[in-house]
Amino acid sequence: MAAILLAGQASSQQQQGGGTGITKAKSYTGWDCCKPVCATTNNRNDLLTSRGAARVCDKDNRLLDQTTGLRANSGCNGVPSSSGAAFMCDSYQPIPVADNLTYAFAIQVSDNQNSDNTNCCRCYEVLWITGAAINKTAVVQVVTPGGASGDIKKNDLIFLTPGGGVGPLSTGCTAQYGNSYSWGEQRGGFKNREACDGLPPNLQGGCYWRFNWGKGEMNGWDIQYKPTQCPSRLTDISGCKA
Template sequence: MRRLLFLLAAIAGQTLAQTKAKSYTGWDCCKPLCATVNGKNDLLRSRGVVSVCDKNNKVQELQAGIRANTGCSSGGSAYMCDTYAPIPVSDDLSYGFAIHVTDNQNGDNPSCCKCHEVTWLTGAAANKTMVVQIVTPGGSGGDVKKNDLILLTPGGGVGPLSSGCTSQYGNSYSWGETRGGVKNREACEKLPANLQGGCYWRFNWARGEINGWDISYRQVACPSILKEISGCEAKLN
């Protein structure tokens, strides 16, 4: 009887761990907030720190990346690496990175470096799965609410920080609408060549704009490919 109660409690715990929310897209080229530890060396030891790149998408040395200001501010030299674009694995599975919408937008946010298994409940990607790692805690606004996930997708919308992609890539590209980004596959061709594949992912794999689709997600262990790209991993709760 005691064993049965334990199993039922474990199942209930798994159910509670599921979060219902909505998915959105974004790509502002800014330095991920989880790349800043504010002198808290315990974070470096326990989870690592998110990798950042220079203007040419070369990964910066760890301490240089931590100290560098974001390219979304004047004189900043740290940007989002192009390797944070989505990675299709099969017709029903992709890997990638995301912004977790939360009240705390600091680099020591406990969401940083956690991985979540996301399942779409509505939209053209219904029943498809994506494992994402959180590299930035973001704020809510407009239709985007607390606990929503903003998937890092080139051409997914630059949001309120519109200067980052211009600073990194220049003025020759069209990034689409501020919120929502490009509206079709053809518009991906107006992005830098190294980002076009990540933009096509939205229309080829997810088969739509993704914004506002219902999702359910739960924390999982990070796949090795995501850890290799980001340089960090948070422990399972």
């Protein structure tokens, strides 16, 4: 899955906290239906030995076995969905735990956008320090290392959120779900909760999360995050951990 590159509201500056392990960045949202990068065939043996590989699904959100999933081409690469293409499972949607805590999966913007990225499958504890979600926390697992573009800079986190914008790979969701649905603006997605009603029914809950739990679009908000142990609630879905 390639990075979903979204328009932000301000430039992003990342700093590694001196000896604290804290990274300052910005949050964005996206959902392009593509196979996660951390589930690709590159360096497959190392992935399986050290951390496993992220799970993927067929076009009907049926889980593929590991071997099939690793070898399958992404549905975003122009491969007909009927010929073994792999897509992002709908189980990768955000999971609200409490009013101030959520679990989620994310793209982490990185210099290395391949499956051998050492941050594949790692988890982070995220704290919003600006925006409507200020002082709220998320525990996220990285399933795709993505590339920087425009306002999106290295270390920014793109939360996997249906209706959050399909980014540059605009054909993936059409390949998986057909032409009957609206996905919002390519970069940034929907601007309000009501627009979520236009998504496939199985993705609407993750879209509502953005406005119900996050209280807004969540793009360009300042965050800080640090490494944390992956909870089973996430690894049971992704099938991998670092």
